[in-house]
Amino acid sequence: MAGSEVKRPGFLARVVKPFIHVARHALKSPVTHKYPFERIKGFERTRGYITLNMDTCIGCGACGYACPDEAIYFFPVEGRKYTYPAIDYGKCSFCGLCVETCPTASLAHTDLVELAGYKYEELVYMPSELKPINIKEVLPEVRRFLITTMTKDGPKYILFKEGGED
Amino acid sequence: MNEDILDRIRSLAGEALVEIKSPEDKRIYVKVKPDAVVDVARRLKDELGFDMPISAGGTDYPKKKVIELFWAIWSSTINKVLILKCEVDRDSPSIESLTSVWPGVQKFERETWELLGVDFKGHPRLKPLLLPEDWTEGYPLRKDFDLKPYRAKWGDRI
Amino acid sequence: MIDALISFVNENLGVLFVIAIFPGLAFILGFVIFAVWYQRKYLARLMIRMGPVHCGGRMGWLQLIADAMKLVAKELIFPRAANKTLFLFASVVLPVIPAAMIALIPFAPGLIIYDAAGVSLLVFFAISTLFPVVSVIRGWAANNKFTIIGAFRNIYLDIAGEIPVFLASVGVMIWAGTYDLNEIVLKQASMWFIVPQFLGFIVFFIGFLAMIEKVPFDIPTAETELIYGPNTEYSGAMFLNMMEADYINLLAWTLLMITLYFGGYNGPPIFADPVLNGVFWILLKLIIAITIIFTITISYARLRIDQAVKMGWNYLLPLSILNILLTLAMKFYLGGV
Amino acid sequence: MTTPIKRYSPFGEIEEVGEGLFRLNVGPQHPISGQGRFIVLTDGERVFDIEVDIGYSHRGIEKILEYKTFVQGIVPVERMVMLDTSNILMGYVGAIEKVMDIEPPPRANYIRTIIMEMNRIVSHLYALGLLSESAAWNPAVFLWTTADREPFLDLLEMLTGARWSYSFFVPGGVRADIPRGFIERLKATLDWFEKRIEVYEEAWIYNELFRMRTEGMGVVSRQNAIEWGLAGPNLRASGVPYDTRKNEPYAAYGELDFKIVTHTAGDSYARGWARVEEMKVSIDIIRQAIDNMPDGPVRVRMPPRPKPGEALFRVETGRGEMNVYIVSDGKEKPYRIKISPASFRNFYTIEMLPKTQEILLADVPVLIYSFDPWFLDADR
Known part of the structure; x- marks a missing residue:
């Protein structure tokens, strides 16, 4: 198949069709959402803020070795016998290699990404401090939770949950 | 593999050939003496049809005191990649530029000049490309480039 | 001399009020606020997004006010190499030119801000030629490569576009037999001039897009090439002025198009209603016209300056002359309106 | 009194171009420039020379990789191109697999293919949006394409856990199997997206004014395309039927049947059009991959250390062919990795074009974005 030799529509169609297509988009519903008030739920695998379960953690240090960003440090915790990982979210790239490496599955992802300071x-x-965070604490404005779906006419947001409780 | 092509390369490179191998079907590694690179390159292009440059660069070997340069060339007629290599002295690395044979290696050679400190004679535009224009801190891709000052400056923030 | 001035102001207070306050300035500012809001909301829908939703409730109608306050609060930056007097002068004068053009447009029977004694169409075009002059002044005064390229493009484009536009409206003048916009409107009571002047309208409309500098003819302020053309160096309130000038220019030329071809303040001839005649119809037509213009602005690619100039001189100019000849023939055989 | 302006010719001589010219800095703060700079030598409308100044986002990824283990290197490599991470990562992972002499299981190859083709669609959509925006500051098509990327990014998040920078390919396979409900949603998305491509074609590719702007502009002949080392859809638009997916199959491409999109014109129009047609090919590839996907494991164990040796792995990213040359000395970290991304090669053609034909200032943005360059890619 060769470039410009392919048959194109006639001149009038080339001028008028774009106009019609653009105008028809006025009837579509917007694909954006009002972020701080409406928030999209992540998927099951979404890699966000990482929580630590200190009861199962054995302080082996595998996560720190796996981390490509050198974002994991180890600190002793009072009343416990191992050193436990602390995560520097200024360096973390949410690659999930630490969660994958953890032999006791003490680290886990949540879908929270609102980590600003x-x-x-x-x-x-x-x-x-690596406990589960309620979204209300970091995003007090949130009113509704949405999920994305695919319908025959295109992507749609569906209300997942009203109110601020996650 | 590719014995007939290897034979032809052997014959056209002659005494300049140092090493030649073809570990897999689509790759041919050819190592030549540095002073014959342009000559061999031009004949590879004209006689064997290796015409499209896809990569060029270099590797630093401080123990052997050499920098090994390579140019990777794809042939649009036989669909194989030839990797042309040569070794230059590490203390005063300098080689004839291949831009007159394959114009497309211009940017790659400029990058190698900047990051490894290899001087390409006859290159049309040897000026800083990726690093700042006032960079004086050495050649970053050489193995003895020290990263410690930068780690102290940027690495650990807590 | 002061006394003479005071007595002049006293005698002409009504006229000054009409020009400067109402409907003059109030209408123009109201239109600019409406047009910016409408453009934002409408274009957002075409781009399947929401547009402003926060300032002023769900519809975001206060967004422009917020933007204007932000811009006015900003520092006025004069480039070090700029000619500061002319730089400031151009930004102040530019919105005035299209505003003066609007003063000639009849909005309703008897509602015309400045009645130019029967030659208002010619006066309209005379004023409009000032626009590229001031544009060059602003481009030159800013002393920047991007602004000066934009200023020269503005001249090329205005000459290539304005001559076909003028010659196309000559067709209207011949058909109506008058230079006066008010009379042109009155003569369209039974039939809009788009019907007998269809060829002229096509020429006028393409040239019109060049005059308002919208895509496909936003060549002087082409963002991808020239950042913002002659306006590149303006900041704060001066930038606000420039934006305002763009919208007033759009308003002036759209009103002229409606007046010449779409019956001005007349309603549609089929169900002409004497009660609604006047401002209602002209505003309705205005909204429809800017809707179409905004849709055009995001439907097409921008032309190159050489293509635009070529289009003006090679196609629009001969067509407009052909239109004049056709109009003369029609007038000769059918008799005018 | 002005001094004559000089420019560099392709072969090193410096030639005089003329008087009354000036250099225009398009970037780094300019609507089209991205993270780089184009120094344009112009007389106001005609362009005599374009110099591409890159390096504003140089991170030294090649150097960083020498200090990371093979798996840790995944993260910095992906950061080269955010839009196209899986294709870029495939180059790195494929080179490691070659030097370690391991073969990923077939199911992993098919999952990789699906992800890479979805990524290619995402990348081409963005390219098309930028091309439309550069031709008219026309945000409509740009925002449509941006909006239409979302379903694909959602799918990728569902599968890999991130909207981009998936870190999903590892040497020896992929990190996880396909989740439940993914295939159904992917099929629905492809059906819907096919209709959207028709809209793009009619609204933008067949648009008369777009054609006027791009047809016959920035022509790269077949000969020049090869000598200058052009890559990707740009190369195929110049009539060279080269596609790494076909010529040196990796992942599952060797087992799938698809065509190479080539055009003969070699102008900006052909380059834009080629991308739209490649999206159709990608849809076709994904459908085939879904139908033919075998069962089995998705990951094999990676040996801790490779054998000493070298390998050159080539991969077709959204912007063209990228190759990774890896030298290993038998340790757990690579001795040297040389990454040659596609944009780095394509920039050279942008520099060369004004020397072979007349380019106007208004053509510059369209010309640049018809090549779909990416500074982060070229800078590394």
């Missing part, structure tokens, strides 16, 4: 230190989460 005014200082760099706020992004470093010590072992005791």
Whole structure:
């Protein structure tokens, strides 16, 4: 098949069709959503904020070795016998290699990605702080949760849950 | 593999040939002496049809005191990749540029000049490409380039 | 002299009020606010997104006010190499030119801001030629490569576009037998001039797109090439002025098109309603016209300057002359309106 | 009194172009420039020379990789091109597999193929959007394409866990199997997307004004395309039927049947059009891969250390052929990795074009984006 030799529609269609296509889009519903008020739920595998279960963690250090960004440090915790990983979210790239490597499955992903801070230190989460975070704490404005679906006419947002409770 | 092509390369390179191998069907590794590179390259292009440059660069071997340069060339007629190599002295690396044979290696050679410090004679535009224009801290891709000052500056932030 | 001025102001207070406050400035500012809001919302729908939703409730109608406040609060930056006097002068003068053009348009029977004694169409074109002049001044004064290229493109484009536009409206003048916009409107009570002047309208419309500098003719301010053309160096309130000038220019030329070809303030001839005649119809036509123009702006690619100039001189100009000849023939055989 | 302006010719001589010219800095702060700079030598409308200045986002990825283990290297490599991460990563992972002499299981190959083709669609959609935007600052097509990427990014998130930078391919396979409900949703998305491509064709590729802007502009002849080392859809638009997927099959491409999109014109129009047609081919490939997918494991164990040796692995990314030359000395870290991305090669053609034909200033953005360059890719 050769470039310009392919048959194109006639001149009038080449001028008028674009206009019609553009105008028809006015009838479509928007694909955007109002983010701080409406939030899209992640999928089951979504890689976000990582939580640590200190009861099962054996402090083996495999996660720290696997981490490509050198974002995991180890600190002792009072009253416990191992050193536990602390995650520097300023360096973390959410690749999930630490979660995959963990031999006791103590690390787990959540779909939370709203991790901002005014200082760099706020992004470093010590072992005791790596607990599940309720989304209301980091995103107080959120009203509704949506999920994305695919219908015959294109992608659609469907209401997953009303209210701020996740 | 590719014995007939290897034979033809052997004959056209003559004494300049150092090493030749073809570990798999679509790759031919040819190593020649540095002063014959342009000559061999031109004959490879004209007689065997290796015409499209797809990569070029170099590797630093501080123990052997050489920098090994390579040019990877694809042939649009026989659909194989030839990797032309040569070794230059590490202390004053300098070689004839291959831009007159394959214009497309211009940017690759410029990058190698910048990051490995190999001087390409006859290259039309040897000026900084990726690094800042006032870069004086050495050649980053050489093995003795020290990353410690940069780690101290940028690496550990807590 | 001061006394003379005061007495002049006293005597002409009504006229000044009409020009400067109402409907003059109030209408223009109202239109600009509406047009910006409408453009944002409508284009957002064409791009299947929402547009402004926060300022002023769900519909976001206060967004422009917020933007304007932000721009006014910003520092006025004068480039070091710029000619500061002319730089400021151009930004102040530019919105005035299209605003003066609007003053000649009849909005309703008897509602015309400035009645130019029977030659208002000619005056309209006379004022409009000032636009590229000021554009060159602003481009030159900013002393920047991008602005000066944009300014020269503006001149090329305006000459290539304005002559066909003028010659196309000559067809209207011949058909109506008058230079006066008000009379042209009155003569369209039974039939809009788009019917007898269809060829002229095509020429006018393409040239019109060049005059308002919208895609496919936004060549002087082509963002991908020239950042913002002659306006590149303007900041803060001066930038606001430039944007405003663009929208007023759009308003002026759209009103002229409606007046010349779509019956001005007349309703459609089929169900002409004497009660609704006037401002209602002209505003309705205005909204429909800018809807079509905004749709065009995102349907097509921008032309190159050489293609645009070639289109103006090679196609539009002969067509407009042909239109004049056709109009003369029609007038001779059918008799005018 | 002006001094004559000089420019570099392809072969090193410096030639005088004329007086009254000036250099225009298109970038790094310019609507079209991205993270780089184009220095344009112009007299106001005609362009005599374009110099591409890259390196504003140089991160030294080749150097970083020498300090990372093979698996850790996945993360920095992906950051080269965010839009096209799986194709880029395939180059790196494939080179490692070659030097380690391991073969991923067949099911992993098919999953890789599906992800890579979805990524190619995403990348081409963005390219088409940028091309439309550069021709008119026309955000409509750009935002349509951006919106239409979303279903694919959702699918990729469902499968890999991230919208981009998936880190999903590892030497020896992929990290996880296909989740439940994925195939059905993928099929529905492809059916819907086929209709959307028709809209793009009618609204933009067949658009008369777009044709006027791009047809016959920026022509790269077949000979020049080969000598200058052009890559990807740009090369195929110049009439060279080269596609790494076909010529040196990797992943599951050797077992699937698809055609190479070639055009003969070699102009900007052909380059834009080639991308739209390649999206159709990608849909075809994904459908075949879904139908033919075998069962089995998705990952084999990777040996901790490779044998000493070298390998050159080539992969077809969205922007063209990328090759990874890897030298291993038998340790758990690579001795040297040389990555030659497609954009790095395509930039050279952009520099060369004004020397062979007349380019106007208005053509510059369209010309540049018809090649779909990506500075992060070229900078590394």
